[in-house]
Every structure is written in structure tokens, then in C-alpha cells.
Amino acid sequence: MKHIRSLNKANQKLTAATGGCGECQTSCQSACKTSCTVGNQTCEQL
Amino acid sequence: MEKIGIQRTQNQIHCFENQGFQLVLDIASGSVHVFDQLAFELVQEYTEQTKAELIDTYLDRYSKVEIVEAINEIETLIAADRLFSEEAVIDRKRLSHQDSPIKAMCLHVTHDCNLRCKYCFADGGDYSMPKALMSAEVGKKALKFLVDHSKNRHNLEVDFFGGEPLMNFDVVKELVAYGRELEKEYNKNFRFTITTNGVLLTDEIDEYMKKEMSNVVLSLDGRPEVNDRMRRTLNDQGSFDVIAPKFQHSVAARGDRDYYVRGTFTAHNLDFSKDVEFYHEMGFVHTSMEPVVSDPKFDYALREEHLPQIMLEYDRLAEKYVAWRKAGKKFSFFHFNVDLDRGPCIIKKMIGCGAGSEYVAVSPEGDLFPCHQFVGEDDFKMGTVDTGIVKPEIPARFSDLNIFTKETCRNCWARYFCGGGCHAHAYYANNDLKKPFAVACEMERKRVECAIGIQAALAMEDPKNE
Numbered sequence: 001m002k003h004i005r006s007l008n009k010a011n012q013k014l015t016a017a018t019g020g021c022g023e024c025q026t027s028c029q030s031a032c033k034t035s036c037t038v039g040n041q042t043c044e045q046l
Numbered sequence: 047m048e049k050i051g052i053q054r055t056q057n058q059i060h061c062f063e064n065q066g067f068q069l070v071l072d073i074a075s076g077s078v079h080v081f082d083q084l085a086f087e088l089v090q091e092y093t094e095q096t097k098a099e100l101i102d103t104y105l106d107r108y109s110k111v112e113i114v115e116a117i118n119e120i121e122t123l124i125a126a127d128r129l130f131s132e133e134a135v136i137d138r139k140r141l142s143h144q145d146s147p148i149k150a151m152c153l154h155v156t157h158d159c160n161l162r163c164k165y166c167f168a169d170g171g172d173y174s175m176p177k178a179l180m181s182a183e184v185g186k187k188a189l190k191f192l193v194d195h196s197k198n199r200h201n202l203e204v205d206f207f208g209g210e211p212l213m214n215f216d217v218v219k220e221l222v223a224y225g226r227e228l229e230k231e232y233n234k235n236f237r238f239t240i241t242t243n244g245v246l247l248t249d250e251i252d253e254y255m256k257k258e259m260s261n262v263v264l265s266l267d268g269r270p271e272v273n274d275r276m277r278r279t280l281n282d283q284g285s286f287d288v289i290a291p292k293f294q295h296s297v298a299a300r301g302d303r304d305y306y307v308r309g310t311f312t313a314h315n316l317d318f319s320k321d322v323e324f325y326h327e328m329g330f331v332h333t334s335m336e337p338v339v340s341d342p343k344f345d346y347a348l349r350e351e352h353l354p355q356i357m358l359e360y361d362r363l364a365e366k367y368v369a370w371r372k373a374g375k376k377f378s379f380f381h382f383n384v385d386l387d388r389g390p391c392i393i394k395k396m397i398g399c400g401a402g403s404e405y406v407a408v409s410p411e412g413d414l415f416p417c418h419q420f421v422g423e424d425d426f427k428m429g430t431v432d433t434g435i436v437k438p439e440i441p442a443r444f445s446d447l448n449i450f451t452k453e454t455c456r457n458c459w460a461r462y463f464c465g466g467g468c469h470a471h472a473y474y475a476n477n478d479l480k481k482p483f484a485v486a487c488e489m490e491r492k493r494v495e496c497a498i499g500i501q502a503a504l505a506m507e508d509p510k511n512e
Contacts, residue, residue: 003085003116004123007498007505008386011127012076012395012462013134019391020140023201025237026150026405028417028468038398038465041390044201 021045054093054130060459061090064361064499065368067506070129071498073459077128078386080502084108085116092120093130134392141396143403143445147197150400152407152418153188155180155217156209160245161285163277165312165338165346167419172209175422178410179214185221187431188408193232202229205239207407207418212246222258239263241308243277244289244296252299261304264293268309268321268335275314276346290328297330306380308334312346316355319363326370326377334380337489339419339471350485357492364496368503381493382500384463395449398465402428402444416444419470443479444469452480458487463494 023044060071061081068086070079081089088100095103101113123129158177159166172178189204196202204225206218218240225236240255241263255262266289267273274284297305307330311318318335325333337356340347348356363379370377389395399405402416409421412431420426429436447469449461467482467490475483 001119001122003082004119005080005506006123006128007078007080007501008076010076010387010389011131012389012392013074013127013131015391016134016136016393020393021391022147022149022199022404024390024394026203026400028399028401028405038390038395038463041394042385042388043390045391 015043018045019043054124056090056093057457057459058130058132059089061086062495064495065364065503067499067502069495069498069502071459072123072129072131073462074133075128075131076386076389076392076462077123077131078498078501079123079129080506082116084112085119088113088116089120089129136393136396140393141446141448141450143397143400143447144442146400146403146445147199148192148195148404148406149199149201150203150205150405151188151192152205152207152405153180153185153221154208154407154409154418154421155185155206155211155214155221157410158213159208159210159243160213161210161243161277161279162282163243165276165310165340165344167339175409180217180408180410180412182217182220182224184408184410184412184431185217186224187412189221189225189228191414191431191434193228193234196234200233201235201237203237203239205241207241210243210245211240212242212251215246215251219254237261241265243285244292245279245285247289247292247296249295249299252296255296256300256303259303261306262296262300263306263308263334264296266290266293266307266309266325267311268315268318268324272315272321273309276310276312293330294328304332306332306334308336308380310336310338312338312340313348313352314346316352316359319359319366322363322379323366326366326375331376332378332380337486339474348485353485353488356489360489360492360496364500368500371500371504372507382497384494384497384501386498386501392462395462395465397448399468401469402441416440417470419468419474447479452482454482454484454487458491460487460491460494464490 024041058073062069068081070081070089101110104113156179157172157175192202211218222238229236237260238258239261240259243265267277270286273286277285279285307325309321322333322335337348342349367382405417407415407418407421414428415421415426426440428440447466449455449466452466455461455466469479471483471486472481473479
């Protein structure tokens with residue numbers, strides 16, 4: 001496309017079918033301990 | 047004439063500029079696109095005007111061919127469900143934490159500290175309670191409690207926290223050894239982590255942590271004068287000269303194992319990008335800098351009037367970050383690490399941190415709380431490691447917290463990045479678990495915009511994306 005470039009290919013809605021296993025890291029345990037970003041956790045299934 | 051995309055609304059997308067790019071986030075699908083000027087203008091009017099109206103509106107500045115071309119590209123993304131996409135429909139039961147397994151635990155192995163940081167939410171390490179060390183017996187009961195309530199979860203996380211956990215290092219070692227026995231017996235995988243101020247670090251402890259801790263969080267606030275203003279020793283001296291060399295040594299000893307150098311910024315260092323830059327100059331690669339959590343009455347507290355400066359500072363940090371990465375330097379900042387393709391599933395993004403349900407904290411005495419920030423709050427004591435959870439009404443208050451049950455989250459474009467934010471912030475700021483702390487939300491939204499802007503800046507340089 002000429003006017004638009006996409007930065008990613010994934011559609012997070014598709015993970016609804018297979019997601020929710022709960023094995024990924026609890027977000028607050030990783031570094032912050034005071035604020036919340038879950039978007040930067042990684043999926044254990046990938 | 048019927049408007050195109052009439053059932054779509056502009057609040058399904060978030061349009062913003064960062065790092066010199068015009069960016070569009072499709073909120074429900076998580077798709078992110080870089081738009082040129084024409085397409086960026088069109089997409090912001092797309093649901094409000096018909097195709098003919100759009101052409102008329104922009105004909106004075108662009109050719110009809112270009113406008114139609116850009117509209118066609120927008121429609122290609124809509125057809126692919128990557129623009130103006132509808133929210134995923136998820137069964138509410140899948141979002142409830144009711145009776146969920148517990149798989150993460152913050153173990154407060156000490157409520158005492160060998161520093162006196164002025165902003166400490168643990169109030170000198172003791173959480174306004176008597177100073178205490180967790181016994182090995184209590185710690186073992188806590189780990190067994192975790193295993194017993196983890197159901198089918200394989201990966202279990204235990205963070206040694208305090209106060210200063212290295213003041214109780216013998217118990218830490220005993221608990222790790224016990225955990226290794228439990229993982230064999232129950233087919234679990236313990237991931238131990240520790241959050242330390244560094245005062246007691248030695249070669250022996252570094253070696254031990256490399257072997258046993260999957261991640262270590264090292265507390266340092268950045269530039270010496272910034273660190274020393276808030277992170278004071280028991281003799282009211284600055285701590286930088288004591289801890290900084292130890293952290294450098296510790297990080298070198300870790301090799302490729304995870305660590306974070308983590309700082310806190312306050313109203314006294316609103317120019318905190320310089321502190322992150324200082325981390326970089328010190329050779330630290332994995333970093334985090336968090337806004338202080340405090341009562342607004344303190345002079346170092348972050349308040350709404352600081353937000354414009356904080357927003358600018360995140361932009362400055364993002365610019366520096368891009369420059370370092372383009373120069374081939376290894377560096378990461380926790381909140382900028384958003385992976386747009388391999389991030390967590392949408393369920394995780396909807397339910398957020400899991401405090402009070404899949405995550406609990408244990409005080410030195412063995413009392414159970416929903417998370418480390420509620421430790422010491424009698425109203426949130428759920429039970430003990432001996433009794434188990436005897437007040438199920440407390441975890442029940444957390445079990446239905448998600449981005450749809452928090453009203454402000456439901457309409458926030460960043461809801462899939464923070465998962466509803468920090469429940470403790472909401473409680474302490476608004477006395478309501480369902481009302482997020484607005485100042486923290488503003489900062490989170492800015493960090494997400496910067497994280498995406500960084501990805502655009504790095505990706506658009508990559509020839510593969512030409």
C-alpha cells in the first residue's frame with residue numbers, strides 16, 4: 001500500500017480462542033511493582 | 047446518501063503522532079499502522095462523512111486519484127478486520143477470577159530495611175508494622191500454599207521482597223531449596239525473583255542469584271544526586287557510592303540472565319530521562335523508571351500539574367531510546383518493550399495484573415494480602431498461610447476486575463495495554479478498586495504512545511518494510 005504501512009501482522013482477537021492459559025508472567029512481578037503494563041509481557045505459548 | 051462505515055465509530059481507533067510518525071491503533075485488534083498525511087486526515091473523518099464528502103473535503107489539497115487511493119487502502123484494512131474492528135466477544139466467565147488458581151506470590155521475607163528511602167511505600171521497610179523477619183517455617187508454608195492452590199498451573203512465580211530481602215538471606219536460600227523440592231514432587235516450575243536495594247550484595251550472593259533467580263530487580267534512582275536525595279542510609283547519607291558499584295558487579299556476574307535496574311522518579315526529578323540516560327552510561331541494559339506512589343501531601347509527590355512536564359520527558363526518553371537503538375546499542379526500558387506481534391493473549395490483556403486472585407502477597411508473619419501494596423491493610427487481610435483464605439469476600443472484590451467492569455477503562459483506547467491498571471493505585475487514590483488513578487492512566491497512555499512510536503521509528507528504517 002502507498003499511503004499506509006502496518007507495523008504488525010497479529011490480530012489480538014484471534015488469541016481469544018487459544019488464550020487464557022494463565023502461564024505467562026504476572027505483570028507486576030517483572031520490574032515495576034508499582035505500575036501496570038501487561039502489553040509488554042510475552043506469551044508462554046509462542 | 048448513506049455514509050460509509052456508518053456503524054463504525056471514531057472511538058474504535060486511536061490516532062496520534064509520535065517520533066514524527068502519524069500512527070493509528072486499531073484498539074480491538076491491536077493492529078498498528080503508520081499513515082501518511084492524507085490517509086491520517088481521512089481516517090479521522092472516515093465515519094463522519096460519505097466517500098463523496100471526503101473527496102470534496104480534501105480536493106483542494108489532494109488529487110481525486112490520491113484521495114480515492116487512500117480511501118481504498120483504509121477499506122482494505124477494514125475488510126481485513128484491522129481498522130475500525132469490533133471488540134472481541136468473550137464469555138464473562140473467562141474473565142472472572144472466581145476460584146482461579148494462584149500462581150504468583152510476593153514473599154515479604156523481611157519488614158525491615160537497611161536504607162531509609164524517603165518515598166518508601168513500605169514506610170522504612172516495616173509497612174508501619176513492627177519490624178519482622180519471615181521465618182523459614184512461615185515461608186515454607188507460604189510456598190506449599192502456593193503449590194496447593196496453583197491447580198494445573200505449571201509456572202509459579204515467587205518474588206522475594208521486603209523491606210530488604212537480603213537482610214534475611216539465609217531464609218531466602220532455605221526457601222529456594224524447599225521450592226526446588228516442591229517442583230519435583232508436584233511437577234511445577236518455580237521462577238524465583240528478588241527485589242533488592244543492593245547494600246548487602248557480595249560476590250557470593252551474586253553467584254547464588256545467577257544460579258537461582260530468574261530475574262533480579264535492582265533499585266537505583268539514576269544520577270548520584272537524584273539517588274542520594276531520596277535513597278538514604280541509616281546514617282542519613284547518600285547510598286549511591288555504596289550500591290552503584292555493587293549493581294554493576296552484580297549485572298556483570300549475571301551474564302545473560304534477566305535483571306532490571308529500577309528507579310523511582312518524583313517531583314524532584316521530573317527530568318528523569320537524564321536518569322535513564324545515566325543508566326545507559328553506566329552500562330545497564332535492562333531498565334525501568336517508575337513514578338513514585340505517595341500521598342499527595344508530600345513535596346516529592348507527583349501531581350496533575352506535573353503531567354505536561356512528565357509527558358515531554360517520556361518523549362525525550364523515547365527519542366534517546368530510538369537514537370541508542372539505531373546506533374546498535376543494546377538498551378531496553380520496561381514500559382517501551384511492547385511486542386505488537388507476540389504479546390500476551392487478549393484474555394490476559396482484559397484481566398490485567400491478577401492481584402487478589404492469581405497473585406497474593408505474604409507478610410513476614412504469614413498473613414495473606416491481595417498484593418504487596420495492600421500488605422499491612424487490615425481490611426485486606428484475606429487469611430494466613432495456616433488458615434488459608436478465610437475471607438473469600440476479599441478476593442471476590444478482585445475477581446471481576448477487568449477492562450469492562452471499570453467504566454473509565456471501557457472507553458479508554460489504551461485498555462489492552464494496561465489491563466485496567468493498578469488496583470492498589472485505584473484504591474489509594476479513589477477508595478474504589480474500579481476507579482483507576484487518573485494521573486497514572488495519563489502516564490500509561492503516554493508510555494504506550496511512545497512505545498508504539500519507537501516501534502515505528504525502528505521499523506520504518508528497516509529495508510524489509512520498504
